[in-house]
Amino acid sequence: MLKIKVDDKLPDNIMKRHNQQQDILDTGKHYRTLFEVSTDAIFLIKESMIVDCNQATLKMFGCTRGQIIGQMPYRFSPEVQPNGRSSKIMALERFESAYGGEPQFFECQHIRYDGTEFDTEVSLKCFELGGIPHLLATVRDISERKRNQEALRESENRFRSIIEQSPIAISFSRDGYIVDGNAALLEMFRYANIDDVKGKPLINQIAPQCRAEMEDRIRRRSQLEPVETNYETIGLRKDGSQFPLYVAARRVMYKDGPMSTAFLIDFTERDKMRKSIERINRLYKMQSDINSANILIRERGKLFETACRIAVESGLFHMAWIGLLDRTSGAVVPVAQAGHVDGYLDNFDVNIFDETTGNGPTGRAIKTGSCVACVDIVGDPRMAPWRDEALKRGYRASLVSPLRQSNQIIGAFSLYLNEVGALNNDVIQLLGNLAEDISFSLDFIDESSQRGQVQNELRELTIFQQSALESERKRIARELHDELGQTMTALNFDLKWLHENIDMQEHELQNRLHSMQSLLGRTVDTVRRISEDLRPGMLDDLGLAAAIEHHVEKFSAQTGIACDLSIDPPELDLEDQIATSLFRILQESLTNVARHSGASRVGIDLREIGENILLIVQDNGRGLPSKTDASRKTYGLLGMRERVKILGGRLDVFNEAGSGARIEACIPKSAAAHVKQ
Amino acid sequence: MIIDILIADDHAIMRDGLKQILSSCADMRVDGEAGNGEEVLREVRRREWNIVVLDMSMPGPSGLELIKLIKAIKPALPILILSMQKENQYAARTLKAGASGYLCKDSASSMLVSAIRKVAAGGIFISQEAAESMAMGALNKAGNAPPHTLLSNREFEIFESLIAGNSVTEIANRLNISVKTVSTHKTRIMQKLNLTTVPDMVRYAIEHGIAKLP
Numbered sequence: 072m073l074k075i076k077v078d079d080k081l082p083d084n085i086m087k088r089h090n091q092q093q094d095i096l097d098t099g100k101h102y103r104t105l106f107e108v109s110t111d112a113i114f115l116i117k118e119s120m121i122v123d124c125n126q127a128t129l130k131m132f133g134c135t136r137g138q139i140i141g142q143m144p145y146r147f148s149p150e151v152q153p154n155g156r157s158s159k160i161m162a163l164e165r166f167e168s169a170y171g172g173e174p175q176f177f178e179c180q181h182i183r184y185d186g187t188e189f190d191t192e193v194s195l196k197c198f199e200l201g202g203i204p205h206l207l208a209t210v211r212d213i214s215e216r217k218r219n220q221e222a223l224r225e226s227e228n229r230f231r232s233i234i235e236q237s238p239i240a241i242s243f244s245r246d247g248y249i250v251d252g253n254a255a256l257l258e259m260f261r262y263a264n265i266d267d268v269k270g271k272p273l274i275n276q277i278a279p280q281c282r283a284e285m286e287d288r289i290r291r292r293s294q295l296e297p298v299e300t301n302y303e304t305i306g307l308r309k310d311g312s313q314f315p316l317y318v319a320a321r322r323v324m325y326k327d328g329p330m331s332t333a334f335l336i337d338f339t340e341r342d343k344m345r346k347s348i349e350r351i352n353r354l355y356k357m358q359s360d361i362n363s364a365n366i367l368i369r370e371r372g373k374l375f376e377t378a379c380r381i382a383v384e385s386g387l388f389h390m391a392w393i394g395l396l397d398r399t400s401g402a403v404v405p406v407a408q409a410g411h412v413d414g415y416l417d418n419f420d421v422n423i424f425d426e427t428t429g430n431g432p433t434g435r436a437i438k439t440g441s442c443v444a445c446v447d448i449v450g451d452p453r454m455a456p457w458r459d460e461a462l463k464r465g466y467r468a469s470l471v472s473p474l475r476q477s478n479q480i481i482g483a484f485s486l487y488l489n490e491v492g493a494l495n496n497d498v499i500q501l502l503g504n505l506a507e508d509i510s511f512s513l514d515f516i517d518e519s520s521q522r523g524q525v526q527n528e529l530r531e532l533t534i535f536q537q538s539a540l541e542s543e544r545k546r547i548a549r550e551l552h553d554e555l556g557q558t559m560t561a562l563n564f565d566l567k568w569l570h571e572n573i574d575m576q577e578h579e580l581q582n583r584l585h586s587m588q589s590l591l592g593r594t595v596d597t598v599r600r601i602s603e604d605l606r607p608g609m610l611d612d613l614g615l616a617a618a619i620e621h622h623v624e625k626f627s628a629q630t631g632i633a634c635d636l637s638i639d640p641p642e643l644d645l646e647d648q649i650a651t652s653l654f655r656i657l658q659e660s661l662t663n664v665a666r667h668s669g670a671s672r673v674g675i676d677l678r679e680i681g682e683n684i685l686l687i688v689q690d691n692g693r694g695l696p697s698k699t700d701a702s703r704k705t706y707g708l709l710g711m712r713e714r715v716k717i718l719g720g721r722l723d724v725f726n727e728a729g730s731g732a733r734i735e736a737c738i739p740k741s742a743a744a745h746v747k748q
Numbered sequence: 749m750i751i752d753i754l755i756a757d758d759h760a761i762m763r764d765g766l767k768q769i770l771s772s773c774a775d776m777r778v779d780g781e782a783g784n785g786e787e788v789l790r791e792v793r794r795r796e797w798n799i800v801v802l803d804m805s806m807p808g809p810s811g812l813e814l815i816k817l818i819k820a821i822k823p824a825l826p827i828l829i830l831s832m833q834k835e836n837q838y839a840a841r842t843l844k845a846g847a848s849g850y851l852c853k854d855s856a857s858s859m860l861v862s863a864i865r866k867v868a869a870g871g872i873f874i875s876q877e878a879a880e881s882m883a884m885g886a887l888n889k890a891g892n893a894p895p896h897t898l899l900s901n902r903e904f905e906i907f908e909s910l911i912a913g914n915s916v917t918e919i920a921n922r923l924n925i926s927v928k929t930v931s932t933h934k935t936r937i938m939q940k941l942n943l944t945t946v947p948d949m950v951r952y953a954i955e956h957g958i959a960k961l962p
Contacts, residue, residue: 549805552832553758553759553805553832554759556832557757557759557761557762557832557853558759558761560762560765560832560853560854560856561759561761561762561764561765563854563857564765564766564768564769564856564857565765565768567857567858568768568769568857592854595854599832599834608805608833609833609835609837609838612804612805612811612812612833612838613811613812613837613838613841614841617837617838617840617841618837620837621835621836621837637893676893676897676898678895678898680895680939680940680941680942681939681942683939685898685939685940687898725900727900727901728901728902729901730901733900735900737936737939
């Protein structure tokens, strides 16, 4: 039993009442000291009233002795405790229990004299003082501890809520059984309550086909074998659906043993992304394929076909087609297609002037000049006229890009997919670019075909000029040779007759006639030479072999350059144009040999080999000047090249090591056939 | 015996000149004239002639073609070609086509009569010059060089490498030129030799002693 000495500062009325106990208090003087030095508030309660208290009490409650002695203790409590109960009732109950011999120990809130609240721990014990039961109350300020506890709880809650609210599913498991998990985990697997998974094997959330692998992983981990901590598997939801699942598992030691903490991520979205990236990559490949095709293809129809084919082969498209707009009728006519067409375009009807068919994706693309995406054919009202046929063939989405040529829309490139959801902005933009690339190629084809046309026209003009020149030369040569030559020759006969029938004594007349005859003979020779130079009559009369033979003989005689001529077979039956060209090439070559080569010998070989005629002129001179100092224009060579090119042949001019210049002309025998106009 | 002569020339003045030259010969009779190819053929079909004196170029069928046509109708009918052309090539080729003589009109006034007599008698008449040239030509044409002589040095080098079993790439590396160039050469070699495969080339090389059998 605790005996407490109450000092003389106690209020008078209490003093009076407790006078008889004075001696007892005196004997407990050292208790008094103890009473005073305690940091806890200690006070005595008699009949629910505070009758004594220590210094610490005054300090704790911020009041004077006068303000506290004689007060009911619940005066220093708020009206209502944090648990909602009335402080007075609680106090009286506690007092009663304490008086009944049950020491009380409880937490309760108090208020200081100034009204501020603080948490305390209270102990109440009953003892008798002078035969009267008293309560000794010890009050400890625990607001500090409370605050710490609060902070700890808050911190715990914070962590708990982080886990709980984490968008990443987290599971705690031990030996393959789930111990706990957060809301995201439940949501991921479509469970309503943690108790649906708690205490159950975590294998339940793994697709059957992946369970063996998972069990093996759990077994190895429990045997402390190394185990991959991050892996992909397939999750199984409560409803039986499966999804790609990424798991990052960590083994954590707790007081009660090791636990596996796993972070789970649903990879459905990532897989979708991956697919989308793959798709984009394929599209890029398709674009690059089509672009390389564009470079090679110089023909419109072929370009369209290739674009469609590549779209299906290297793109992701189920079907692709290109339609061209007929500006008069407004109809869009399919010109190229690839993939799963299955007759879709057979009775296809799109007319941009038509109210219905002109407002579908193709019509709109052509009319607006921009890409039209139909994300889902099922729900797109624009697809109404074609929907049934499209769905029948598995088309689920489509994309149409207008095609331009010389800034004018000429048609559309339509692509169909057999899945919904693949058309995103990236895809649409890429296809827009693709259509532009095709348009660019069309412009290029246009330009190059125009250029080609100009080239063809130039070539035709050259052919015409050459043949006109040849036939004009031929005509003049004939006129000179036949008409003039023959007439003069006939004239010569008369002169000869005169010469023979005139009196031999008429010397003067004889001399005049003789000089006339020789003058006439020289004139005939001149006419013959001029005619020959214009066009060798032999080419027409006797053919190429004879003409070459003669020309080479003449060349050799005039220049003194030895010629080795070989013609095989001896007579060549060639089209006039080929014969003329070969003759002119030889003529030009020999002229060059005589003028520039300084050669002493030249070999000429004309040969029929298979389907070709080959002419080789090889000299032993100094060779052709190197290309770098070939400043003078070699029109002769240019002319030869042009002749050969017209005939679909080939002309090679080069220096033969150690010999001299070599000219090779190779012309197909059939050439003249397709040059004839 | 009188020699019946058909004179064919598209120039009347020339025909007159020729007739005048022949008029002094009692054994010759110009009994017909033709001014173009068709007329010649018609006359040849119509009756027998001892000789046709034929101009080289006339309207309608003419020259070598006309010679062949006449010969097709009357293979034994001698033809003397009378032409403005001096060149030996004419003599050689007209004779080859079936004519028996060739005379340049320049020499007609002095040589025509003897030429007609010789040809009509079944002989051959050509100028000395033409005869020499034809003989030379026959010698020269004794044999043409084999096709591989048509190869350029570079082509022959590549040809030898190919038949030795080297690939186009190997040759390109060794000669320090592009594969494409070697391929082009290869194509031309094949073209010149009129072959299509490398084994053909090897066979050719062995046949012509360029490569020896292993």
